[in-house]
Amino acid sequence: MKRAISFLLIAIFLLLAGCGTPSAQEQFFTMDTVMSITVNGKGAAEAAAARQEVEGLNALLSRTDGDSLISRLNAHAGDGTAVEVDSDILELLSFAKSISQLLPGCFDITIAPVMDAWGFTGEERHVPDAADLARAMALVDSGKLLLDEEAGTARLAEAGMSVDLGSVAKGYAAARTEEVLREAGVTSALLDLGRNITAVGPKADGAPWRVGVADPADSSRYLCILSLEDATASTSGGYERWFEENGVRYHHIIDPKTGYPASSGLQSVTVVSQNHLLADALSTALFVAGEEEALDFWRSRDDFELVLCTEDGRVLATEGLEAGLEFRGEEQGYDCQMVRR
Numbered sequence: 001m002k003r004a005i006s007f008l009l010i011a012i013f014l015l016l017a018g019c020g021t022p023s024a025q026e027q028f029f030t031m032d033t034v035m036s037i038t039v040n041g042k043g044a045a046e047a048a049a050a051r052q053e054v055e056g057l058n059a060l061l062s063r064t065d066g067d068s069l070i071s072r073l074n075a076h077a078g079d080g081t082a083v084e085v086d087s088d089i090l091e092l093l094s095f096a097k098s099i100s101q102l103l104p105g106c107f108d109i110t111i112a113p114v115m116d117a118w119g120f121t122g123e124e125r126h127v128p129d130a131a132d133l134a135r136a137m138a139l140v141d142s143g144k145l146l147l148d149e150e151a152g153t154a155r156l157a158e159a160g161m162s163v164d165l166g167s168v169a170k171g172y173a174a175a176r177t178e179e180v181l182r183e184a185g186v187t188s189a190l191l192d193l194g195r196n197i198t199a200v201g202p203k204a205d206g207a208p209w210r211v212g213v214a215d216p217a218d219s220s221r222y223l224c225i226l227s228l229e230d231a232t233a234s235t236s237g238g239y240e241r242w243f244e245e246n247g248v249r250y251h252h253i254i255d256p257k258t259g260y261p262a263s264s265g266l267q268s269v270t271v272v273s274q275n276h277l278l279a280d281a282l283s284t285a286l287f288v289a290g291e292e293e294a295l296d297f298w299r300s301r302d303d304f305e306l307v308l309c310t311e312d313g314r315v316l317a318t319e320g321l322e323a324g325l326e327f328r329g330e331e332q333g334y335d336c337q338m339v340r341r
Contacts, residue, residue, distance in 0.1 A: 026051040030058045033194030040204040043186035050177045057173045061165050070163055078159025085154050096168050099281045100142045107285035108256040112162035113139045120252045125243040137259045170196035171280025174232055195235045199228035213307050215332055216267040223315050227324030232276045236283040237268030255288050264290035265311050273304035299341055
């Protein structure tokens with residue numbers, strides 16, 4: 001919670017609009033994090049509607065809310081029931097499955113039983129014993145999340161399976177919220193959805209929004225400052241949620257191949273993309289994948305950019321971010337480098 005508040009304060013101080021421009025800001029807690037929505041210009045009153053959109057999506061997508069759509073899907077795992085879902089949610093589930101296919105073993109929304117085994121769903125976090133972990137791992141397989149686009153249904157093929165959309169929910173919320181704002185005529189807004197920041201247009205003065213990428217060792221400081229306009233920057237890192245047991249630190253980003261917290265040599269991954277969902281999903285998947293595979297994947301595509309922070313003290317930013325990027329990591333002893341194709 002303290003880290004989330006610290007990250008939010010970074011965004012507020014960096015990103016508020018210039019003086020004299022009408023603006024409104026909503027700050028709230030949902031999806032297990034502190035969020036902030038700032039709207040500039042004549043559509044400033046739409047900030048409250050944007051907040052309601054995010055909160056409504058949380059009620060739909062949260063697996064800890066017994067009345068949510070995802071909870072209903074999970075409750076019917078293995079019993080043959082096909083749960084009706086609207087086309088947008090079906091598309092979201094299909095997208096998540098596609099990331100699992102693009103980066104096999106690095107991303108899987110059916111990881112929920114393993115998250116439960118570690119206690120990351122609640123407050124009692126602990127290292128699971130081998131037998132419990134093996135049982136949970138046997139239930140991880142997004143290939144058994146069966147989607148029927150024609151019928152508009154989804155089902156989980158095996159009893160005990162469970163979907164967790166934490167790795168894509170904020171990206172989906174950002175996309176939907178931006179849509180609500182643009183339909184209302186908003187041309188300048190900032191959506192800080194908890195380490196998932198979307199810039200809608202430029203700031204009120206026409207300049208890009210400036211977004212700080214937090215230092216994993218001290219989230220009140222920055223690795224670098226990014227210039228954003230009509231794009232999302234999503235960050236995942238092992239410093240966000242963790243516990244310590246017998247002198248060993250365990251974080252919440254689970255490697256679907258091992259069932260243990262990912263040990264990829266990375267401290268954090270920030271993905272910048274015009275595709276909100278892609279930014280959110282890839283920040284998790286590429287954290288698990290590690291530096292080499294993440295950069296190889298970046299070189300194979302042209303729809304996102306990266307900032308990687310490695311455990312050995314390097315900050316790697318891909319060339320598409322170079323214009324308007326300001327490195328700050330030298331102040332904390334990081335070696336900052338641009339990565340080119």
